[in-house]
Amino acid sequence: MGSVDRIAEPWGTRTPYGSGGEWPVRVDTRLDDGLGEADVDRWVQSATILHSNGDGLDIAVKAGRIVGVRGRAVDRVNRGRLGPKDLFGYQANNSPDRLTTPLIRRDGELVETDWETAMTAVAGRTKELLAERGPSAVGFYTTGQLFLEEYYTLALIGHGGIGTNHMDGNTRLCTATAAEALKESFASDGQPGSYTDIDHADVIALYGHNMAETQTVLWTRILDRLAGPNPPQVICVDPRRTPVAAAATVHLAPKPGTNLALVNALLHEIIANDLIDRDYIDRHTVGYDELEKQVADCDPDWAAAVCDVPAGDIRDAARILGQAERLLSTVLQGFYQSHQATAASVQVNNINLVRGMLGKPGCGILQMNGQPTAQNTRECGADGDLPGFRNWANDQHVSDLAKVWNVEPAQIPHYSEPTHLMQMMRYVEDGSIRFLYVSGTNPAVSLPELGRIREILSQERLFLVVQDIFLSETAQLADVVLPAATWGEKTGTFTNADRTVHLSDKAVDPPGQARADLDIFIDYARRLDLKDKDGQPLVKWTDAEGAFEGWKRCSAGRPCDYTGLTYEKLRGGSGIQWPCNDEHPDGTERIYLDGEFWSSPSYCESYGKDLLTGAPLDPVEYKAMNPSGKAVLKAAEYLPPHEPPTPEYPYLLITGRTLYHFHTRTKTGRVPQLQSAAPDVWVEMSALDTEQLGWSEGDRLRVSTPRESVEARLRISSIRPSTLFLPFHYGYWDAADGDHHRAANELTITDWDPASKQPLFKSAAARVERISLGDGPSAAPTTTGSKPFAHGSVPDTRGGAQAMVTEQLAGEESRQ
Amino acid sequence: MSDKVGMAIAELHSAENDLAAELLHASQRHKADHDIFYLGRDLARWSQEHVRELAAHGKNYGVELDAEPEDDTTLVAMIRQKSSELIGRRHDPALLLLRDLREIHRKAAGVSLDWEILAQTAQALKDDELLSLSMKCHPQTLRQMRWANAMLKSNAAQVMVTP
Structure with missing residues (x-):
């Protein structure tokens, strides 16, 4: 001990x-x-x-x-x-x-009110708009932090009751590309990997995935393997020298925006050196010839010039990947929030596929999630998918869902893919969406180009509802604020990035009048008088366990099958991985065994898209391409980024998180140990750049893009040259002054990946100038990717007695 | 015979220039629709590349064509871009978006057929160079077309249904 x-x-x-x-x-x-x-x-x-x-x-x-x-x-x-x-x-x-009581805007000010008044206003405005302008005027923006039961209920209310196509989660900002990359390669969401693959792998490749900070316990598992006998080799792709990079056998630090060029070169080498599993490719995949053709010219020398990475390092990495016996690949925001996000992430799938490294211990892919319950947002259809990984373009799937919900199929919008968040913001901007119900997320700090977002959300014609646990920057713009309960104050389930379902029981009562999100949604549905086609209430449950039972029926027979789970089964022991059903009563550790996929045309969640244009394939095209349900090897050509550096904006700006904070710090910023470990925004620059400029640790800098500017103190780190890093956590609720020069997203660009529609937060050209000399080091932690370049130049981050x-x-x- | 082939190449050269311009116009007119803005420019680049390749290949059939795609970064275009940002807050211009996508689709369809003609001709003439050019470029034209179709599909309902 x-x-x-x-x-x-x-x-x-x-x-x-x-x-x-x-x-x-x-x-x-x-x-x-x-x-x-x-x-x-x-x-x-x-x-x-x-x-x-x-x-x-x-x-x-x-x-x-x-x-x-x-x-x-x-x-x-x-x-x-x-x-x-x-x-x-x-x-x-x-x-x-x-937040302990509902708030409502009166004469421009948010004032305390009671639930009856608040909910009457919310439901009343919804009904007015439905009568005047129809369901297309109503939108929902939820999160990756509620519980499964809440998402499923919200999806039912939105898609099945109100009949709007406008529903998305902030998972769009973090895992939309994970889901899309899986849909492109396997025609369905669902992680092909398991965390236990770490126990077996001999090579672990992390692509844009600073696991040491984003999933500390998973990284602990890797550290324990590295400290033991027969440690795995680690490949790291990251423009910063993160703790993962420091532990890596090979660290590739590509110029931001060039991931696809790099991964295409890795594939080129693996194919050119005949390190592929021809038998697996022939039996279990389609599209190999196209892939081979696409990467034929992408040799390491070409990629070295594009990515500014030594060609020898690319060859070394490709050899290690190509000779791996048990290869685990993981991907996260460094790929998902960068130029050509889906195309690059799909190439990681391709590396495992051409090497036949799937469905066996140590052989897996983790297209990781960024949030605790993001998987549920996706499964339950609260994020631009239909519930149960059903295919919106497959009429049979829509009918099947309509049967589960006892509504007419036409009630469920499926004339196009559910509207993604950035498009919803556009519809709010042009005034065609006039009611936006935001739950558990803070777009006024987390979306790109915040000046634009504030303008959009502040419009008089928009009725903005915010359901949260604190008066976030977004809640301050709302017409009605609904105080919610959070983790520990309500019961529900949620599922992590390796399909493990956990039960979270209620431990204490929420403060004041705060209510569980589920109860608020059910109240909303009741006030809208939503009915099924027999005139019975559409939402047939009144508590979390009832919602879970409803969800089980919806998931039956789909890849994310929960029918074998109950609250009782989840109590007491370990979390359990889906699919869990009669066939797999104890859950399923690995999927895609023996090259069996969920990709047959009649079963698959998605027919896929053109990776460069985002145009969906139609059912006939998909059937012709992949008639017998194999994995799809999809190739894509590298294109230059949309905002390249210029003489005026010579740097590339990337944003990201730090170990000690989560999102916009609504919770972690209120925790003394975490807040004091990383109390304020900083900007990272390389020693090479700062030496030329004569700047020192702690100097106050202004970082500007064509959109805005942010002020932050300098951390001289081991980031690659000509690149700036800003953590995205710092908004305005605890800022010293009222101006908008702190949040990284003041600077980011409004642009998104054509296939996954994920905003490209790591893709802006920037310039930087010094405002004043520093009087001490910046507030950046020393234990993480922001570790100082010069050892001992900054006091070590410590928590002391309270930690x-x-x-x-x-x-x-x-x-x- | 080579006159006719030369003419077909010239015809396609002009149609690709036209398609690139249409994509760039749409991009600039709809700057507030960011995917149209960026994808319009990305996809125009394919057509501009086709223009260069066609100009090079035209020489084989005695046609002199300008290898440089027509440029659209004129002052007029800049003004159009600014005004598109201002009208972005109104809903009606969305109808204009549907019209522009329809126009892109129509022009791309024409270009696609022109590539079919060249591909058939190349096979008959056993002009491997022209055939491989068609096989490289034509799929990109089809992708431009599908993109316009997909964008139209995902926007049409919202544009038409909301008042």
């Missing part, structure tokens, strides 16, 4: 293990200062929600209040471990500035 400063040591104590071994248990516990386990009244089962990893944990409750957390040793995902955000983040629930966490290794005696 040890006590560790988990701000200073985010990944905690090593528990080394070897290839094919079982990851040892290490139970992390954090309780409010002065409390021991004996003081806890009860432990309530849940999982983590400040990232996408889905680590099982128990919530400690004392006197009706959350007082701590403990990792669940029994859980397959984390085997007892927790990350810094989970260990300290629970304190945000107890913040004194939680101590108990770690109990397997075999050690429990304290009790």
Whole structure:
């Protein structure tokens, strides 16, 4: 049993293990200062929600209040471990500035009101607009942080009840490309990998995936493999020298916007050196000839010139990938939020496919998620998909869904793909959407080109509803604010990036009059008097378990089959991976065994798109291309980015997250340990650039793009030259002044990937100037990708006494 | 015979120039519709590349064609772009978007047929160079067409149904 400063040591104590071994248990516990386990009244089962990893944990409750957390040793995902955000983040629930009553705008000001008044206004405006302008005037923008039951209910209300096509989640900003890349290669969403592939892999390749910061516990698993016998080789693609890059065998740091050129070159090398699995390709894929042709000219020398990466490094990486016996590939925002996002992510799938590396231990692909419940937003159809991975372009699927919901098929809009968020914002801008219901997300800080977004959301003609737990920057613009309950204050399930479903039980009551999102949605449906085709209430449940049972019926027979799960089954043990049904009562660790896919024309979720234009394939084209349901090898040519550097804007700006914060810091910014680890915005530049300019750590800089400017203090890091990095967490709710020069998204461009429609946050040309000299180092952490270039130049990030966490290794005696 | 082939190449050269211009016009007119703005420019580049290739190939049939695609970055275009940002807040211009997409589709369809003609001719003449040019360029034309069709499909309902 040890006590560790988990701000200073985010990944905690090593528990080394070897290839094919079982990851040892290490139970992390954090309780409010002065409390021991004996003081806890009860432990309530849940999982983590400040990232996408889905680590099982128990919530400690004392006197009706959350007082701590403990990792669940029994859980397959984390085997007892927790990350810094989970260990300290629970304190945000107890913040004194939680929203506790509904607010309504009167004479330009938000004032407190009661639920009856607030909901009457929300439902009333919806009904007025439906009568005057029809369902196309109504839009919903939700999140990746509610529970499955809530998304499914919202999808039913929007698609089946109101009949609008305008529903999306903020998953559009983080995992839309993950889903799209899977749909392009496998014609269906669903992770082909499992976290346990880390236990077996001999090569792990991370593409634009700073796992050490985005999924700390998963990275801990890799660190433990690296510390054990037969460690895997690690390939890292990232323009920054992240902790992943530091641990990598080969680190490729491409110029932002050139990922596709780089991955095409890796494929070129693998094919040219005949490191492909011809038998697997022939039996289980279509499209190989096109791929071979597309990458034929993409040799490492060509890519070296495009990407500014040494050709020798590309060859080394390709050799390691090509000779891997058990290859695990993971992808995240470095690809998803960059130019040609889907095209590049699909090429990662292609590497595993041409090498036949799928469906076996250690052989997997994780097109990762960015949020804890993003998978559910996608499964349940709250994000621009139809529920149950149904295909909007397949009439049979729509009829089937209509049957589940007992509505007419024509009630469910399916004349085109559900409207993606950026298009919805455009429709709000042009006034054709006049009611926008935002739940659990903060577009006024998280969307690109914030000046535009603020203008759009502030329009008089728009009725904006915001359902949240704090008065976020977006809530401040709302006409009605609905106070919601959050994790620990309501019951529901959610699913992580490797298909593991966890139950999260209610531990305490929400503050004041705050209500569970599910209860608010059901109330809304009741007030709209939504009915099925027999005149019965459309939403047939009144609580979370009822919604879960409803969802099970909807998921039956689809890839994300939940029919074998119950709340009871999820209580007590580990999370369980879908599909879970009669055939797989204990869940399914790996899918796509023996080259079997969900891609037959009648079953698949998507017929795919043109990766460059985004034009969907029609059913006939798809059937001709892939009649027998194989994987699809899809090729794409590299195109130059839309906003290249110019003499006026000579740098490339990328944005991203840091280990200690989540999104716009609505929770983590209110947690002392996390806030003091990364208290304010910074900008990273390379030592090469700053040396030429004569700038020093901590200098105050102004970063400008053709849109706006942001002020931040300089961290001289090991980022590649001519590249700037800004963390995107810092908005205005706790800013020192009222002007808009802090949020990274003031600078970002309104542009999105043609296939996944994910905004391209890592794709702006910028210039930078010094405003004033610094009087000390910037606020950037030293433990992460923002580590200073010069060792010892900045004091180490530490949490001190308030950040101590108990770690109990397997075999050690429990304290009790 | 080579006169006719030369004429067909010249015809297509002009049609590709026209299609590129149409894509660029649409891009500039609909700057507030960001996917039209960026994709319009990306897809125009294909047609501009076709113009260059056709000019090079025209020499084989004695036709002198300008290898440089017509340029659209004139002051007039800049003004059009500014005004499109201003009208972006009104809904009616969305009808103009549908019209522009229809026009792109129509022009791309014409270009597509012209490539069919050249491909058939190349096969009959056993002109491998011309055939491989058609096989390289024609699929891109079809993708331009499908894009216009897809954009029209995803926008039509909202444009037409909301008042």
